Amino acid sequence: MYPGFFNHLLLISQFELKRGFVTRKGILSMVTFAVVWCVILLYPLRFAADLLVQEKGLMQDSGFFDFIGLGSLQHWPIPEFGVFWHFALIIFPMLSITLAADQTCSDRERGTLRFIVVRSSRNSLFLGRFAGVMVIQSLLISAAAFSTLVLVLYRDASLFSSGLPDLLAIIVNLILAVFPFTAMMAALSAKVKSARQATVWAILIWTFLAGIISGFAYYLPVLAFFKLLVPGYQLSDLGELSGWQTLQLAYIPLLQSVILLSLGRWIMARQSL
Amino acid sequence: MRAPIIQCQQLDHIYSGKAALSNVSFELDAGEPIGLVGPNGAGKTTLLGILSGFLRPTSGIVRLFGHPPGTAQLIGKVSALPQDARLDPSFTLIEQLVFYARLQGLTKQQAIMEAGRVLEEVSLKEAAHEKPQALSHGMAKRVAIAQALIGKPELILLDEPTAGLDPVNVRTVRSIIAEQTSATTFIISSHDLAELDRLCRKILLLENGILQPEKIGLNEQQAAARFITLQMETCPALEVIAKLQAIEGVQQITNPQKNEFIVAYDPDLQPHMDLQLMQCINMHHWQYRQLSHGKTLEEKLFFRG
Numbered sequence: 231m232y233p234g235f236f237n238h239l240l241l242i243s244q245f246e247l248k249r250g251f252v253t254r255k256g257i258l259s260m261v262t263f264a265v266v267w268c269v270i271l272l273y274p275l276r277f278a279a280d281l282l283v284q285e286k287g288l289m290q291d292s293g294f295f296d297f298i299g300l301g302s303l304q305h306w307p308i309p310e311f312g313v314f315w316h317f318a319l320i321i322f323p324m325l326s327i328t329l330a331a332d333q334t335c336s337d338r339e340r341g342t343l344r345f346i347v348v349r350s351s352r353n354s355l356f357l358g359r360f361a362g363v364m365v366i367q368s369l370l371i372s373a374a375a376f377s378t379l380v381l382v383l384y385r386d387a388s389l390f391s392s393g394l395p396d397l398l399a400i401i402v403n404l405i406l407a408v409f410p411f412t413a414m415m416a417a418l419s420a421k422v423k424s425a426r427q428a429t430v431w432a433i434l435i436w437t438f439l440a441g442i443i444s445g446f447a448y449y450l451p452v453l454a455f456f457k458l459l460v461p462g463y464q465l466s467d468l469g470e471l472s473g474w475q476t477l478q479l480a481y482i483p484l485l486q487s488v489i490l491l492s493l494g495r496w497i498m499a500r501q502s503l
Numbered sequence: 504m505r506a507p508i509i510q511c512q513q514l515d516h517i518y519s520g521k522a523a524l525s526n527v528s529f530e531l532d533a534g535e536p537i538g539l540v541g542p543n544g545a546g547k548t549t550l551l552g553i554l555s556g557f558l559r560p561t562s563g564i565v566r567l568f569g570h571p572p573g574t575a576q577l578i579g580k581v582s583a584l585p586q587d588a589r590l591d592p593s594f595t596l597i598e599q600l601v602f603y604a605r606l607q608g609l610t611k612q613q614a615i616m617e618a619g620r621v622l623e624e625v626s627l628k629e630a631a632h633e634k635p636q637a638l639s640h641g642m643a644k645r646v647a648i649a650q651a652l653i654g655k656p657e658l659i660l661l662d663e664p665t666a667g668l669d670p671v672n673v674r675t676v677r678s679i680i681a682e683q684t685s686a687t688t689f690i691i692s693s694h695d696l697a698e699l700d701r702l703c704r705k706i707l708l709l710e711n712g713i714l715q716p717e718k719i720g721l722n723e724q725q726a727a728a729r730f731i732t733l734q735m736e737t738c739p740a741l742e743v744i745a746k747l748q749a750i751e752g753v754q755q756i757t758n759p760q761k762n763e764f765i766v767a768y769d770p771d772l773q774p775h776m777d778l779q780l781m782q783c784i785n786m787h788h789w790q791y792r793q794l795s796h797g798k799t800l801e802e803k804l805f806f807r808g
Contacts, residue, residue: 233608241605253593341588344557345650348583349606503557
């Protein structure tokens with residue numbers, strides 16, 4: 231008896247996890263991420279948070295953060311989380327474009343996918359790889375968030391209980407934020423020949439799609455609705471929110487992901503392997 | 504009556520504006536290995552790609568065991584050796600074969616055993632923990648054959664299984680196919696006609712994407728009764744033809760290649776033509792290399808007279 235769809239999905243995503251954390255290439259990527267994140271954590275993030283803690287009253291009075299567009303930093307009870315939130319909203323979607331670029335393309339070019347599709351459906355292959363990459367990114371986001379918590383506890387250990395809910399809100403939101411980017415890379419990867427091509431196309435499509443929709447919406451405001459289709463559309467608004475309020479916009483990345491994954495499945499089903 | 508394992512009806516495949524397959528229809532039953540031959544660009548790999556579910560036909564109907572290619576019902580029943588496909592360079596052979604076996608529904612323990620078994624079949628057990636880039640071309644081909652054997656499928660589609668292999672490994676592949684023909688039907692695409700001649704009783708010939716209908720199921724008995732192929736050591740060709748022509752029952756002698764003669768004869772007039780030929784060769788002190796009943800596959804397919 232052959233395994234069902236979900237069993238295949240599980241096996242394929244487990245294999246992707248193995249690729250991410252056990253293979254030489256995966257370990258190298260993880261070490262690079264850890265080093266870069268360490269530098270961000272120990273320097274820009276820590277210094278910015280220290281500044282917020284020490285000069286809080288002065289900066290609030292002067293309206294400095296509102297002036298530079300980071301007024302929401304003051305809404306976070308723990309400044310480190312506010313700074314982390316702003317950093318992470320930029321870093322993780324960008325990381326997603328590179329980390330998730332090679333979901334199927336190089337395996338398809340090499341012919342490796344043929345060995346898999348005689349044993350599983352294209353749907354479970356496509357969604358299994360997507361799920362695997364999402365789990366890897368979720369683990370990275372969680373590791374980065376918990377390292378920030380360690381930084382907070384190093385400053386004031388009593389903040390653990392009050393900081394944990396905010397930290398969970400950040401993790402959930404960041405995972406939701408990278409969802410559509412990963413789905414976009416899954417769809418592109420199903421079509422193009424290499425990870426580099428997928429990344430280039432992602433940047434081009436993302437830039438032009440946002441530009442074209444904004445251009446049309448300027449003359450015909452009703453078209454502004456289509457901005458919802460651009461991955462990351464909600465990120466600038468998310469930056470203005472804090473805590474669990476951030477989930478108010480969760481429907482946007484979820485909607486984008488559903489559309490992009492459907493498109494990717496359609497491409498995958500028709501692609502020659 | 505058993506249903507055919509493969510049914511193709513009016514299959515067309517257009518690739519870059521060119522017809523790679525055109526109106527291909529055939530049915531194949533389980534049993535002896537089936538050869539798929541044709542010149543380069545004839546559409547052999549395209550046909551196998553469609554049967555394996557790697558390509559979608561532009562039009563037409565394909566059914567394997569009554570199901571379209573790539574459907575869940577065929578998992579574990581149909582397997583393939585795709586041409587030029589390579590394993591993932593990030594994982595060892597055993598890791599990948601175990602993964603494939605698990606996709607076919609085996610438990611982890613069964614998958615480990617099965618991966619070991621198929622590597623043993625292709626004499627690569629000692630390379631189980633190597634990564635694909637450490638393998639030679641021939642070894643990589645054998646691993647690709649090994650993955651096709653996982654779970655003992657009922658139908659295995661082999662695209663150029665012996666290309667790039669040394670004679671010892673060609674022999675290994677041949678014996679693997681021969682050993683499994685009782686339980687598995689093989690469809691073998693190859694340019695090696697001598698190899699197909701040894702392995703297959705039935706041949707499909709594709710030319711320019713069109714299946715040549717008269718080539719399906721060559722009547723071996725009839726062909727074997729009318730022709731003898733004689734391969735000689737260096738010999739005076741004209742004299743050989745003249746002397747053989749003089750034997751009663753011989754209808755025609757052709758000399759398609761140096762030192763090779765095809766004797767067409769009437770079996771009613773001379774039922775023991777092979778003995779007559781041997782006597783003639785002996786009488787003239789010639790040396791022969793091989794005498795075989797029937798024409799070679801190459802002659803049957805491409806040089807029919």
